[in-house]
Amino acid sequence: MRIALLGAGTVGSSVARMLCAEPELWGERAGRPITLAGIGVRTPDREIEGVPGELFTTDFEGLVDSADLVIEVVGGHDPAGGWVRRALGAGTHVVTANKALIATDGVELHALARAHGARLRYEAAVGGAMPVVAMVADNLAGDRILGMRGIVNGSTNYVLTRMERDYLSMEEACGLASDLGYLEADPSADLDGHDAANKLAILARHAWGGDFGPEAVDCTGIREVTSEDVHAAAAEGAVIKLIARAVGPAGPGDLPTLTVRPERVPRTETLAGVHDGDNRVIVDCAAAGPIEVAGMGAGGDATASAVIADVLAIARATA
Amino acid sequence: MRIALLGAGTVGSSVARMLCAEPELWGERAGRPITLAGIGVRTPDREIEGVPGELFTTDFEGLVDSADLVIEVVGGHDPAGGWVRRALGAGTHVVTANKALIATDGVELHALARAHGARLRYEAAVGGAMPVVAMVADNLAGDRILGMRGIVNGSTNYVLTRMERDYLSMEEACGLASDLGYLEADPSADLDGHDAANKLAILARHAWGGDFGPEAVDCTGIREVTSEDVHAAAAEGAVIKLIARAVGPAGPGDLPTLTVRPERVPRTETLAGVHDGDNRVIVDCAAAGPIEVAGMGAGGDATASAVIADVLAIARATA
Structure with a gap:
């Protein structure tokens, strides 16, 4: 070959x-x-x-x-x-x-x-390297996928992790992420959520079929997240994460509901523990319940x- | 068909x-x-x-x-x-x-x-339903698997979780597990670690090839774990879990090193957070780093x- x-x-x-x-x-x-x-x-x-x-x-x-x-x-x-x-x-x-x-x-x-x-x-x-496409497209084919949620953009997760742990501003954290190669010269695909929306659209098509792209994702990036937001969340036992979320179609012919946006995630939840450039997706299945996969999101x-x-x-x- | x-x-x-x-x-x-x-x-x-x-x-x-x-x-x-x-x-x-x-x-x-x-x-x-066989056999074929560790027996994990959280003795926790259908009438395959050893042998063959079975696994079950062990671990910020662990062969023709045994897992580690009947496996790869998969282990x-x-x-x- x-x-x-x-x-x-x-x-x-x-x-x-x-x-x-x-x-x-x-x-x-x-x-x-x-x-x-x-x-x-x-x-x-x-x-x-x-x-x-x-x-x-x-x-x-x-x-x-x-x-x-x-x-x-x-x-x-x-x-x-x-x-x-x-x-x-x-x-x-x-x-x-x-x-x-x-x-x-x-x-x-x-x-x-x-x-x-x-x-x-x-x-x-x-x-x-996290095999989430194979999981959604093939390995869970014996089930009905009800929804998915996860962190699929390592760059923004790195920025949010630094803001929370090191008390950095958005600008400082982005500077650090750029220096370390986490952010491209044009960081808008990451910071505005479009990269995560692309990934969510791909997974959602495999989960439910249909002819749609990232335009079907209601997408908000992390640019408006402030240190105050991050620390207010921390005070209430939560972290702010850029969450990609999909809920399966309500009926035949409907589109799934797809969002990418900063969410407050309680520290007790698995996605709150995703640090730096890691990625993690939880797929909720009718028969199998939640199935989770995680790994380095890039490199x-x-x-x-x-x-x-x-x-x-x-x-x-x-x- | x-x-x-x-x-x-x-x-x-x-x-x-x-x-x-x-x-x-x-x-x-x-x-x-x-x-x-x-x-x-x-x-x-x-x-x-x-x-x-x-x-x-x-x-x-x-x-x-x-x-x-x-x-x-x-x-x-x-x-x-x-x-x-x-x-x-x-x-x-x-x-x-x-x-x-x-x-x-x-x-x-x-x-x-x-x-x-x-x-x-x-x-x-x-x-x-956790697709770990597909992951090890197919999805990570583009990498070299260095090792694996995980919790692959939900019954014993349920027993250990109850002992820790509800201060039950091994006997009480096993009784509860039997009542709930987590343990079979003959619980020895679970409690003595043989079920976990079977699963580890299957995964290890897919990871590294070779002609071996569960006899290649150095296996200790949970029967000797006491409430005192569980609470002594807790006092040091750890939990006791039945861990299945594989380290890849040292050289060509060697077998992997395979163990199933109760281990103290620090609470900061992912496997410490696996509760009740859940399963979770972390596969360490040369290129991809750690890849993790989790889900309900039975049902x-x-x-x-x-x-x-x-x-x-x-x-x-x-x-």
């Missing part, structure tokens, strides 16, 4: 390193050889320790056309979405970590994949492990 | 009720019709609300031979193991909740399944939902 890797940022570098470090291990787990055929990069002089230099190319389209499976970790809609469509339209499988693309265009991309006999997976798009190697698990799942399913 | 259900105890009754209540839902999720063809029972006059009486039969072997997929929820080695072998040997898929059988004979049964093109799944054998409907998820997974994979 020839793999084309698009992107060599934090996640892409980890994927490349991990694939090149243990090809026999992945081949054994996949049931057939896994070969990293090339890495699409903007500038050809890119170097990653342990990764042969001849793998790098700026010819993204040629790379896509030569592969059996494309890993897309560039992110964003354009040009990444075009490469994903090009692959799926040619029957080439796709694994992506691109939550923005999947949140808005996932329904269309699944249809395109189906029409051309390709597989599309994106565990890494939600909650880093190159953690996210790369979810990407590689998807690659192996496709390799096994299409052997 | 014709389903034979063997056993109509707590889990079997829930499976039968759930399959009969919403056949269209399961058919849609499976990608093809799912039909409950019969239910093997010891006494033919069995009744389950919502389940047609003509489905019950005492002819287990005839039922197995007529099915595309067998659900085995009788438990134990004999005669359940014979029916499972009969099915797999004929190329018939098997879903089971039978931890004792899978812990001791899982390697042989997987080989038998492979030789005859059958699938074998048992998510319900570990942690009720008819919860376990049945895991059984049905396995049925749907096989139906989709073999369509």
Whole structure:
């Protein structure tokens, strides 16, 4: 199975390193050889320790056309979405970590994949290595999901944790988060809640079906949260967390009720204990009751492990 | 897909009720019709609300031979193991909740399944509806599992929780657990740690491969735990929990180190907060760090939902 890797940022570098470090291990787990055929990069002089230099190319389209499976970790809609469509339209499988693309265009991309006999997976798009997409899409298929709630954005959780523990202002906590790489140069996707809304829309589609995207999420970010809010909550035994929450559709044809907003969470509740960049989701099921999954929400190697698990799942399913 | 259900105890009754209540839902999720063809029972006059009486039969072997997929929820080695072998040997898929059988004979049964093109799944054998088998076997395949620790026996956790919270003796707590159905008439599988050892052996084989069973687990149950132990731990900010713990093999060909024993867990740790019949497992991964999953460890409907998820997974994979 020839793999084309698009992107060599934090996640892409980890994927490349991990694939090149243990090809026999992945081949054994996949049931057939896994070969990293090339890495699409903007500038050809890119170097990653342990990764042969001849793998790098700026010819993204040629790379896509030569592969059996494309890993897309560039992110964003354009040009990444075009490469994903090009692959799926040619029957080439796709694994992506691109939550923005999947949140808005996932329904269309699944249809395109189906029409051309390709597989599309994106565990890494939600909650880093925490396997919540597989849980909602597959592992809980024997049940009726009633609702979900969780913390799915590590950056804002880091900011809120610092405000509470270290008595920082929003501005100070954001500065610290930026210095540590928790926040992007443009932090609005995190701070305004859009990243969490993207993830919630993806999970809700898997839980209940339907053709909707992040616009279906009533979304408020954390920008208006003040130190006073945080300490007033603490005085009442609570913490402020950016909670993504879904309640299943009231009836056939209805949409689920989806919100992302800062909530006061009593310290006795599990979600109050989610610190720094961690993620945690609780899925409420009719038969199974609450099922919980947690893990680091980000990080190159953690996210790369979810990407590689998807690659192996496709390799096994299409052997 | 014709389903034979063997056993109509707590889990079997829930499976039968759930399959009969919403056949269209399961058919849609499976990608093809799912039909409950019969239910093997010891006494033919069995009744389950919502389940047609003509489905019950005492002819287990005839039922197995007529099915595309067998659900085995009788438990134990004999005669359940014979029916499972009969099915797999004929190329018939098997879903089971039978931890004792899978812990001791899982390697042989997987080989038998492979030789005859059958699938074998048992998510319900570990942690009720909590999808920890799928997590270790599939979802974390893109990583190296370093170790695992968790609470995988709800009965003993219930007993220890009552001893700590309500100042009960071991004997009193066990009496209460029996009254509530947490403990079987013969409680030794739970109290002596063998049930937890079975589950740990199953998870460890999926994490690291190898041909071993529960005999590889160094196992101590909770019978020797006294109220004094529990309250001495409490005075030092800890709780006593029956912890199943695995450390990956030191080198190629080595076995993992597997223990089940009462441990003092500081209250600041996640596993200290697992109450009553709940289960929780933390899987430590090289790339992803700790990944955690939790849920109710038992209960008819919860376990049945895991059984049905396995049925749907096989139906989709073999369509």
